[in-house]
Amino acid sequence: MRRRWLINISIYISLLLLALCFLAPIVLMVVGSLKPDAKVLIEAGSLKAVLPDQLSLQNYSDVFTRVDFMRYLLNSLLISGSIVVVGLAVNSLAGYAFARMQWRGRDLMFALVLMIMIVPLEAIAVPLFYEVTLLGWRDTYIVQIVPFIANAFSICLFYTFFLGLPRELEEAARIDGAGVFRTFVSIIVPNAKPVFATVAILTFLMQWGAFLWPLMVTSGEAVRPLPLGIAAFYTLPPLQWGDIFAFGVMMVAPILILFLLFQRWFVRGVAATGIKG
Amino acid sequence: MAAVSYKNIGKSFDNGAPAVTDFNLDIKDGELMVLVGPSGCGKSTLLRILAGLETASQGEILIAGEVVNDKTAQQRNVAMVFQNYALYPHMTVRRNIEFPLKMMRLAKAEIKRRVDATAKLLELDMMLERKPKQLSGGQRQRVAMGRAMVREPAVFLMDEPLSNLDAKLRVQIRAEISALQRRMNTTTLYVTHDQVEAMTLGGRVAVINQGCLQQVADPQALYEQPANIFVAGFIGNPGMNVFKTELHSEHDQLTIRWGQQQLSLSLDVKRKEALQRYIxxxxxxxxxPEAISCEDTQNVDATITVKVESIEALGHEYLLYFKSDVVAVDTDRFLSDGEITMRSIMVARLAGRVDAKAGEKIELGLMLKQLYFFDEGGMAVL
Structure with a gap:
C-alpha cells in the first residue's frame, strides 16, 4: 500500500516537472510582458521572473505606438483565415475524389500527393519565389495565400476520414437522386465535422506562425503578418524585451482562444483521423 | 410499377473472376421476387446492377421494357433498402424521408403531404423529429422503408433488410414487408441468404449459386421439385440428404443399394420409365430429413440401422444426426470445384421423442416413395 503511494507521488512529481518545462516559457512571456521594460532581463534569473513586485500595461501600449499592431493582426487574420476557408473546400474535395471516385491515374496522383508531404517549404522557396515574381504577385496578400491552399497533409487527413465513412450512405444518396457534388455537400460534409475542425485548426496554427515565406515575398508593413511584426522590434532600437513579450502574448492569444473554443471537436477529430503526436 | 428483366447479365470482379454468369430472369409487374443463395453467390451484385450502383460487364437490364444499362440510379426510378439501412445520421426522420423528394424538386406542400402519409402508414408519425440514433433497430428499418416508399418508385430493391434485427422482430417485420408489398403492388426484388425468409415472404424465389441461376419457382415447387442437387440441399431446413448409389432392376422391380442392403422401390410408371436409362x-x-422416421408407420418402405452422432431437441421436433453405410454428398459444394465433396453425416427430422444417445445404434424407417434422383451432373431426374 505504502509502496503504491510512493510510486504515485513520484509519478505526479515527474509530471509536474514536465509540465513546468513546457509552461515556463509561456509564463515567463506573460509575466515579462507585464513588467517594466528595464526589469525584464535583470530579474530573469530570480524568482521575481515569475512573481513580479510591480505590474504595468505600459508594454502593451508601447506595442501599439511603436508598430501598427492592428495592421499586422488583420493581415494575419485575413491570410490565415483565407487559407483555412479556401483550403477546407479544396482539400476536402480532393480527399473525397481520392477516397471515393474512380478516375484514370488516381493512384499515381495520390502517390504524388503523398510525396509532396515530405518536401519542406524551404526546399522549394527559391523557385517558388521566382514563380510568384514572374506572376507579379510580390507584396500582395495573394502571394501569401495561394501557395498554401492545397495542402498534402490536409488531403491525407480528409482521405483517411472519408475512407472510413460507410459507402452505403453515398449509394443511398445516389439512388435518392443526388449527384456527386450534392452528395458531398449534403451527406458527406455534415458527417465529417470532426475532420473539418481538425484540419482547420492545424492549418490555422501552421499559417499563423508563417515567417520565412512572408519575409521573402513582402517588403512593406502593409501586407505583412504578425510574425514579421514581432521581428520588426529587433531592428527597431532600442531593443525592448517587454514590448516583444507583450506582442508575443497578443499574437498567441487568438490561437489559444480558437483552441479552447474548438477543443472538443479537435480532440474528436484527432481520434477519428488517427493522427498522433 | 414495372416489369424487370435480366437478359444474359454477366459481371466480373476486378481480378477477372466471374461474379455473375449469363443470368436471365423475368420479374412480372407488381411481383415480389426473392433472390436467395449462400454468401458470395452474386445475389447482392445482381441487385446492385439493377440499382445502377454497379455496371454489368455484359447483357441488358430492362425496366418496364426499356433498356436501362446507361441510365443513372435516379433515372431508373428504383428505391433501395440497405442491409444497414444507410439512414443519413445527421438528418431527422422527416429529413431522411423527404430527401429523395427534395432531389426530385417536388413542391414543398407535396413533399409534406407525401412524408406525412408515409410516416402514418409506417407508424413513424410520432418520431419524425428524431435522429436515427435515437431509434430502435426496427424503427430504423421502417424509416429506411419509408425513404424508399415515399418516392413511389417503379421497383423496390431490398438487400437483406432484416439481417440486423433480432429473430423475433425479423418475423414481425417480414410479415409487414410482405403485407406492404401486396398493398402497394410495387415490383420488388428482395435479396436474402436465409432460405426460411425466402420461403415465407410469399413471392417467387430465385435460387442462385456461384453467380448462376439454379431455379426459379414458388416456394412449394422449390421444395417439392428441386431442379438440382444444390437446390435440394439449400431449400429445406435442414436440407435434403443426397447420397451416391446404384440403381438395379430385378424382375421389373427397381432397387437401390444402401450399403450392403438392396432396397426395393415402389415407384409409379412414369418415374420408373425415367429411371430406366440409369440402371x-x-x-x-x-x-x-422429413422422409426418415423412427416409428414403423405405414409409409415406411425400408428400415436401416444407423449410428447416432448427435441429437438436437427443438421442442416440437428432434433432429437426429447419424452415420450410415452410404456416403452423403456435400450439397452446398456439389461440383463447385469440379468434384464431389463428401460428408459422412446425414440428418433425420423426427416428430417423436428419441431416447438414443450418441454412439448408439438404432433403426430408422425410410419413406422411399419420397426419394429424389439426380444424374451425375446433379440435375434432377423426373
Missing amino acids: CKPIFAGLR
Whole structure:
C-alpha cells in the first residue's frame, strides 16, 4: 500500500516537472510582458521572473505606438483565415475524389500527393519565389495565400476520414437522386465535422506562425503578418524585451482562444483521423 | 410499377473472376421476387446492377421494357433498402424521408403531404423529429422503408433488410414487408441468404449459386421439385440428404443399394420409365430429413440401422444426426470445384421423442416413395 503511494507521488512529481518545462516559457512571456521594460532581463534569473513586485500595461501600449499592431493582426487574420476557408473546400474535395471516385491515374496522383508531404517549404522557396515574381504577385496578400491552399497533409487527413465513412450512405444518396457534388455537400460534409475542425485548426496554427515565406515575398508593413511584426522590434532600437513579450502574448492569444473554443471537436477529430503526436 | 428483366447479365470482379454468369430472369409487374443463395453467390451484385450502383460487364437490364444499362440510379426510378439501412445520421426522420423528394424538386406542400402519409402508414408519425440514433433497430428499418416508399418508385430493391434485427422482430417485420408489398403492388426484388425468409415472404424465389441461376419457382415447387442437387440441399431446413448409389432392376422391380442392403422401390410408371436409362449406373438419390422416421408407420418402405452422432431437441421436433453405410454428398459444394465433396453425416427430422444417445445404434424407417434422383451432373431426374 505504502509502496503504491510512493510510486504515485513520484509519478505526479515527474509530471509536474514536465509540465513546468513546457509552461515556463509561456509564463515567463506573460509575466515579462507585464513588467517594466528595464526589469525584464535583470530579474530573469530570480524568482521575481515569475512573481513580479510591480505590474504595468505600459508594454502593451508601447506595442501599439511603436508598430501598427492592428495592421499586422488583420493581415494575419485575413491570410490565415483565407487559407483555412479556401483550403477546407479544396482539400476536402480532393480527399473525397481520392477516397471515393474512380478516375484514370488516381493512384499515381495520390502517390504524388503523398510525396509532396515530405518536401519542406524551404526546399522549394527559391523557385517558388521566382514563380510568384514572374506572376507579379510580390507584396500582395495573394502571394501569401495561394501557395498554401492545397495542402498534402490536409488531403491525407480528409482521405483517411472519408475512407472510413460507410459507402452505403453515398449509394443511398445516389439512388435518392443526388449527384456527386450534392452528395458531398449534403451527406458527406455534415458527417465529417470532426475532420473539418481538425484540419482547420492545424492549418490555422501552421499559417499563423508563417515567417520565412512572408519575409521573402513582402517588403512593406502593409501586407505583412504578425510574425514579421514581432521581428520588426529587433531592428527597431532600442531593443525592448517587454514590448516583444507583450506582442508575443497578443499574437498567441487568438490561437489559444480558437483552441479552447474548438477543443472538443479537435480532440474528436484527432481520434477519428488517427493522427498522433 | 414495372416489369424487370435480366437478359444474359454477366459481371466480373476486378481480378477477372466471374461474379455473375449469363443470368436471365423475368420479374412480372407488381411481383415480389426473392433472390436467395449462400454468401458470395452474386445475389447482392445482381441487385446492385439493377440499382445502377454497379455496371454489368455484359447483357441488358430492362425496366418496364426499356433498356436501362446507361441510365443513372435516379433515372431508373428504383428505391433501395440497405442491409444497414444507410439512414443519413445527421438528418431527422422527416429529413431522411423527404430527401429523395427534395432531389426530385417536388413542391414543398407535396413533399409534406407525401412524408406525412408515409410516416402514418409506417407508424413513424410520432418520431419524425428524431435522429436515427435515437431509434430502435426496427424503427430504423421502417424509416429506411419509408425513404424508399415515399418516392413511389417503379421497383423496390431490398438487400437483406432484416439481417440486423433480432429473430423475433425479423418475423414481425417480414410479415409487414410482405403485407406492404401486396398493398402497394410495387415490383420488388428482395435479396436474402436465409432460405426460411425466402420461403415465407410469399413471392417467387430465385435460387442462385456461384453467380448462376439454379431455379426459379414458388416456394412449394422449390421444395417439392428441386431442379438440382444444390437446390435440394439449400431449400429445406435442414436440407435434403443426397447420397451416391446404384440403381438395379430385378424382375421389373427397381432397387437401390444402401450399403450392403438392396432396397426395393415402389415407384409409379412414369418415374420408373425415367429411371430406366440409369440402371446399373451410378446415380445420386436424395431423401428429405422429413422422409426418415423412427416409428414403423405405414409409409415406411425400408428400415436401416444407423449410428447416432448427435441429437438436437427443438421442442416440437428432434433432429437426429447419424452415420450410415452410404456416403452423403456435400450439397452446398456439389461440383463447385469440379468434384464431389463428401460428408459422412446425414440428418433425420423426427416428430417423436428419441431416447438414443450418441454412439448408439438404432433403426430408422425410410419413406422411399419420397426419394429424389439426380444424374451425375446433379440435375434432377423426373
